[in-house]
Amino acid sequence: DAKTTQPPSMDCAEGRAANLPCxxxxxxxxxxxxxxxxxxxxxxQYIIHGLKNNETNEMxxxxxxxxxxSSTLILPHATLRDTAxxxxxxxxxxxxxxMLTFGGGxxxxxxx
Amino acid sequence: DGGITQSPKYLFRKEGQNVTLSCxxxxxxxxxxxxxxxxxxxxxxxxxxxxxxDFQKGDIAEGYSVSxxxxxxxxxxxxxxxxxxxxxxxxxxxxxLRADGYTFGSGTRLTVV
Numbered sequence: 001d002a003k004t005t006q007p008p009s010m011d012c013a014e015g016r017a018a019n020l021p022c023x024x025x026x027x028x029x030x031x032x033x034x035x036x037x038x039x040x041x042x043x044x045q046y047i048i049h050g051l052k053n054n055e056t057n058e059m060x061x062x063x064x065x066x067x068x069x070s071s072t073l074i075l076p077h078a079t080l081r082d083t084a085x086x087x088x089x090x091x092x093x094x095x096x097x098x099m100l101t102f103g104g105g106x107x108x109x110x111x112x
Numbered sequence: 113d114g115g116i117t118q119s120p121k122y123l124f125r126k127e128g129q130n131v132t133l134s135c136x137x138x139x140x141x142x143x144x145x146x147x148x149x150x151x152x153x154x155x156x157x158x159x160x161x162x163x164x165x166d167f168q169k170g171d172i173a174e175g176y177s178v179s180x181x182x183x184x185x186x187x188x189x190x191x192x193x194x195x196x197x198x199x200x201x202x203x204x205x206x207x208x209l210r211a212d213g214y215t216f217g218s219g220t221r222l223t224v225v
Contacts, residue, residue: 034211043202043216044155087154091211099145099170100211102155 004088009107012082018075020106022088025069030092033064033071036102037084044087044102047073078110115139118203118217124225125190125197133188133220135203141215142207144186148172149200149219158201161186190222198224 005023012018024033032051036044048055048062050071055062061074075082087105116137125131135144143162147155157170161180175194180186186205190197203217 032211036214041200041219041221043204043219044214045216046212046214049212089211093211099157099160100214101157101171102147104154 004090004103006086006088006104006106008104009109011109011111012075012078014080014110014112015077018078018082018108018110020073020075020086020088020108021070022073023070024088024090027068027090028092031090032093033062033068034089034091034100035060035062035073036087036089036100037082038087038105039081039084047086078108080110080112082108083110084108116203116205116215116217118201118220120220121218123220123222125222127224128192130189130191131197131222133190133201133203133222135186135188135217136184137186137205137215138184139205139207139215140183141205141213142183143205144180145204145206145214146170146176146178146186146188147202147204149202155202158188197222 032049034049035047038044047059050062064071085105085107087102119134145160146158149155156172158176159178161167164183167178167180177189201220204214206213
């Protein structure tokens with residue numbers, strides 16, 4: 001799997017957009033970008049994923065650069081409940097013996 | 113509702129004792145996983161199983177054992193050989209090997225006393 005680099009922590013004001021960056025400069029052509037988040041003392045929760053087009057769902061938007069070497073997860077109107085650790089993961093969509101690995105992630109603190 | 117259940121939520125163990133953590137899912141998922149998380153760290157894969165009666169070691173399998181006798185169940189035993197077992201343990205399941213379909217349990221916090 002391609003290695004990812006995320007800032008260890010970020011702050012965001014409640015109601016503002018939270019933009020979480022992820023660098024994955026060694027990504028391969030068949031690898032997707034996945035985002036999960038983990039609220040304190042709970043299991044991670046899937047947010048969104050994409051290959052090269054921008055994606056949006058009810059939770060967030062994912063912007064992937066044209067060269068696919070980096071991406072940004074956007075929470076359009078952050079709430080206090082969005083305070084969590086956000087993990088960016090790069091891997092192929094389905095592959096035997098290639099499990100999800102979770103690095104340190106970005107600890108997002110949403111402040112009132 | 114379908115989901116994945118871990119029990120107990122908190123577990124205390126004396127040094128030298130084996131302890132088994134339960135993980136049950138009713139999502140009809142084929143694959144199940146066990147992760148370990150230490151404070152302020154990411155998740156590390158202990159064991160995974162893609163099908164009943166088959167399982168594979170992850171990155172940190174030493175001192176742990178698992179079984180997969182039923183599709184719904186994937187218990188993890190922390191043995192006395194695990195030198196530093198105090199951690200947060202998370203079980204997950206997924207349909208086949210899709211990376212977007214991981215469902216996690218709420219975790220078991222194990223403390224050695």
